[in-house]
Amino acid sequence: MGSTEEPDRPISLYDPSSSPSHPLLSKPPDDPQPETEPDPTQFLQISYNYGPRPFKDLPFLVLFLLIVLCTFGFGLFSVFNRNTYYSDLSSFSYSSNSSSCVESSVSELSPTTWFSFYSFSSSSSSFLDSLLWVFVITFVLSVPICLLLLLALKHYTKQIVYVSLPFFVVIPIFFNVYWFVACTLSSSCSDAFPLVYRILVLVFVFLVIAVIVWIFVVNWHRIELTVSIIGVASDALSRNLGLFLVLPCMSLGLVIYYAPIVVFLVFASHNGEIVPKETDGEYTCVWKQDGWVPAYYALAILTMLWSLAAMVEAQVYVISGTIAQWHFSKEGQTxxxxxxxxxxxxxxxxxxxxxxxxxxxxxxxxxxxxxxxxTQESLPGIVNLMLRCCVNVFLSAIDFLNKFTINFVAITGESYCTSARMTYELLKRNLLSAVFVETISTRLLAGIIFVLSAIYAIAACAILKAVSNLGVDSYYVAALAWVLLIMVLGFFVHVLDNAIDTIYVCYAVDRDRGEVCKQEVHEVFVHLPISRNHRPSLDSRTLGV
Incomplete structure (x- = not known):
């Protein structure tokens, strides 16, 4: 058995003095390593690295910073190099004397245009006011809703799940019947959508609901295990509530970081000149961008996409590192x-x-x-279908590998490639079913937040119909409130999902070391199904007990 390290002592992953009973990447005993060239990973001992960590994968950090600096540098150039006549394009006309575009009188909005604009603003003010108030109330209520949901999942996980499961069927049935009746009673809808098509859609939705019920029945034993897993993860999150303050601040920091890039993109479009263009013998004045502007658009969009992906991974890293420290801490210590x-x-x-x-x-x-x-633009065919399937399988494999690699990086501080290899070997050696943890819990949590958001949207729609005269617009306001709440709750599920993944990896580390850091975690995760690709020995089965 491996020895437990103190939290305040730096732990080296490569400790030749340790002799774990199950080294990470060592070969079987009947295939000894040559004494002249010892394998540096033969005595590898996995645990949380509390000590100073060396910098890893520095070339990618340098590349990222270089791209960011180029984005901001060319962005500042676009601001100072912009053409101030961009917004006055309509005031330019072609002059045959100079064969160029010259500025003429500035056009103004006619009284009719101003009147129509005012009428539109007046008619939409009630809708916008209601939408704003509903958004503010929904955003404010989403914070206590998330906290109450976390506490409920911690103490009453089974009750929450079992109460939500019927709504997975009841709510789709309600909406299916409601739209059918409403469309039948509405003359405009019934004329545009004949009765035969309405019946076909109604029957199709009921078939989908029947498939959902069948999935619940077949996977009922998995649902019971997932309930316990969600309860353990909720308990871990409830002991680290600071994550719900830090993670939104990180997202807010990303928005602030995006703000100047968006400004640069706007000003980049102002870099160019007004030139004449001949069309059917007539000359008009058009805007011609500088040649470097499209390249800057591509650079800025790449920077924003990479920054977004890196921030998401950074949030996963923070969640994993925090939960892992909770898992490997001694009992009774925070x-x-x-x-x-x-x-x-x-x-x-x-x-x-x-x-x-x-x-x-x-x-x-x-x-x-x-x-x-x-695939959508090309002609359908078996070759295109096979190619798409192969590419999707390959990309899904990368997603799956990366999912647990970041959790492992947060625990050990190793480089990406080393962590990917070590994670694969760790899960393979301990015969754990990662697909089970990834799929069932995610879908169950998604169903719970869908039910809560739908109930909230129905209540919001009923209140709007009672206190306002929006009419049909109340449905749109309630739908947008549903979208906002499900986005906030989706972020909560994202955090809880990553906590489950982290605890799963920590449990695998415990099995590998033959230790039990958190008894409540082992009592639940020991029931995970064993991978069918390998036949476990008696020792490997009893390690996690």
């Missing part, structure tokens, strides 16, 4: 400054690794979007 140390590691020694991970995720999203677009 780790101090765990969030601060995770932030310091994320934006310090592991910043290059986070940039690399963000670049991979960004590339996967771009390639997947390009493949989907190319």
């Amino acid at each position: 780790p101090r400054r765990s969030i601060r140390s995770s932030l310091r590691n994320a934006f310090g020694p592991s910043s290059g690794t986070i940039c690399l991970s963000g670049l991979l995720i960004c590339a996967v999203r771009v390639v997947r979007a390009a493949v989907d677009t190319a």
Whole structure:
């Protein structure tokens, strides 16, 4: 059995003095290593690295900073080099004397235009006021809703899940019947949508609902295990509530970081000149951008996408580092400054690794979007279908590998490639089913927030109909409130999902070391199904008990 390290002592992953019973990457005993060339990973001992961490994957951090500096540098150039006549394009006309565009009298809005604009503003003011108030109230209420949901999942996980499960079926049935009846009673809808098509859609939705019920019945034993997993993760999050303050601040920092880039993109379009253009023998004045503007657009968009992906990975890193410190702490002790140390590691020694991970995720999203677009534009065929399936499988594999690699990086501080290899070997050796943890809990949590958001939207719509005269617009306001609440609750599920993944990796580390750091975690995760690709030995089955 491996020895437990003190939290205040730096732990080296490469400790030749330790002799774990199950080394990470060592070969079987019947295949000894040559004594002349010892394998540096033979005595690898995995644990949370509390000590100073060296910088990893620095080239990717340098590349990211270089791209950001170029984006801001050319952005400042676009501000000072802009053409001030861009907004006055309509006041320019072609002059045959000089064969160029010259400025003429400035056009103004006619009284009729001003009147129509005022009428439009007056008619939409009631809708916008109601929408603004509903958005503000929804955003304010979303904070206590998230906290109450977290506490409910911690103490009453089984009750919350079992109460929500019927709504997975009841709410779709309600909306299916409601739209059918409403469309039948409305003359305009019934004329545009004949009865035969309405019945076909109604039957199709009921078939989908029947499939959902069948999935629940088949996976009922998995749902019971997932309930316990969600309860353990909710308990871990409730002990680190500071994450719900730090993570939104990180998102706000990304928005502030985006603001000057958006301004630069606007001013970049002002770089150019007004030139004459001949069309059917007539000359008009058009705006011609400078040749470097499209390239700057591509650079700025790449920077924004990479920054977004890197920030998401940084949030995952902070969640993983914080939850891992809670998991590996001694019973009865609360780790101090765990969030601060995770932030310091994320934006310090592991910043290059986070940039690399963000670049991979960004590339996967771009390639997947390009493949989907190319498939839609090209002719259908078996070759295109097979190519798309192969690409999607490959990209999904990268997503899955990256998912647990960042959790492992937050625990050990290793480089990306080393962590990917070590994570694969760790999960493979301990015969754990990662797909189970990834799929069931995510879908169950998504269903819970869908039910809560739908109930909130129905209540908001009923209140709007009672206190306002919006009419049909009340449905649109309630739908937008539903979208806002489900986005906030989706962020909550994102945090809880990453907590589950982190605890899963920590449990795998405990199995590998033959230790039990958190008894409540082992009592739940020991029931995870064993991978069917390997036949576990008796020792490997009893390690997690």
